[in-house]
């Protein structure tokens with residue numbers, strides 16, 4: 202089967218490409234590299250020993266998508282391409298609605314035209330907003346969220362309406378919790394642009410000395426130690442979920458991809474200190490606007506229906522992040538430094 206992977210060069214896309222290629226799928230990787238570097242895909246090739254087409258295209262241009270479907274026998278799509286920064290989406294909502302929703306609509310229109318009706322869509326636990334009862338099951342209604350989160354809610358609605366109009370579609374919506382970590386080789390990982398918004402990339406940059414200290418956003422939540430609790434999931438476990446999703450049961454299905462365990466910020470800091478052998482200087486600051494206290498998944502539906510379960514521990518997640526960080530101190534932008542050092 203040949204799968205079109207949009208946003209393939211990004212964090213989750215690149216790890217999923219590795220899983221797909223290792224499982225024997227053919228892929229066509231599409232990205233506009235607005236938040237990624239082609240080097241990640243070179244490394245996917247190197248890790249798997251497989252060569253695959255890489256198309257530089259923006260999903261906002263429908264004709265470019267159609268060219269891909271003209272050229273390759275695409276049978277399914279995994280759609281990662283989107284903007285994902287919550288804070289940025291509050292300041293630039295139109296950019297987010299345009300990119301995330303027009304990209305999806307253009308893609309679906311082309312898929313419909315070429316009679317390719319199998320798609321896996323990247324949604325997010327952010328669609329739930331603040332939920333009183335943990336763990337979160339898929340039947341919890343959408344909650345209040347950011348413009349970014351609303352693009353995911355609206356995308357899910359669009360996919361639902363599309364399925365209602367034509368039940369020949371096979372649509373799998375995956376709601377990711379908090380992906381962290383890196384491929385165990387240390388060759389691919391998360392490469393945030395500018396100051397990281399997310400906890401683990403920030404901690405990692407503090408550990409390696411690129412940032413002075415971690416600001417912990419609030420220690421007055423009603424949690425075990427007052428700091429926020431999240432469901433961190435290893436990126437390779439998450440990527441593996443897409444293999445199962447591509448063969449998901451017929452129809453439209455929604456699955457949480459999480460571990461079902463909640464860890465506090467302080468627990469993550471401690472695990473990272475152990476994995477890296479570095480002390481993480483920190484200070485407590487005000488809560489971050491829009492943050493919730495606790496969020497973790499009920500992953501049972503994916504376990505039962507997709508036969509998928511996360512297997513890697515928080516220790517694995519921290520060790521793999523640290524390997525990626527130390528081998529690639531500036532992410533993909535200085536991929537020559539090891540070669541230069543060796544010379």
Ligand code: NAD
Pocket residue numbers: 207208209210211212213214231232233234235236237238258259260261280281282283284285300304323324325326377378379380
């Ligand atoms: P990422 O930014 O690393 O990857 C997204 C990729 O899409 C990037 O390579 C970017 O260049 C590309 N892209 C963006 N807009 C595009 C467009 N119009 N045309 C072509 N390419 C475009 O992000 P990620 O962490 O890999 O996230 C992948 C998906 O998962 C996104 O849809 C994101 O919203 C969703 N998600 C991410 C997380 C997370 O914490 N990382 C959690 C939940 C959901």
Ligand code: WQD
Pocket residue numbers: 285287324325326327378379380398399400401403415416417418419428429430431466489492
């Ligand atoms: C985790 C915890 C922070 C940074 C975000 C998006 C969500 C999804 C995943 C895409 C929280 C605390 C963080 C820091 C801190 N992405 N923190 N200091 O907010 O759960 O989820 O990424 O869909 O939509 O909202 O993840 O890693 O930003 O925060 O104290 O410098 O770490 O307050 O408790 P979050 P996060």
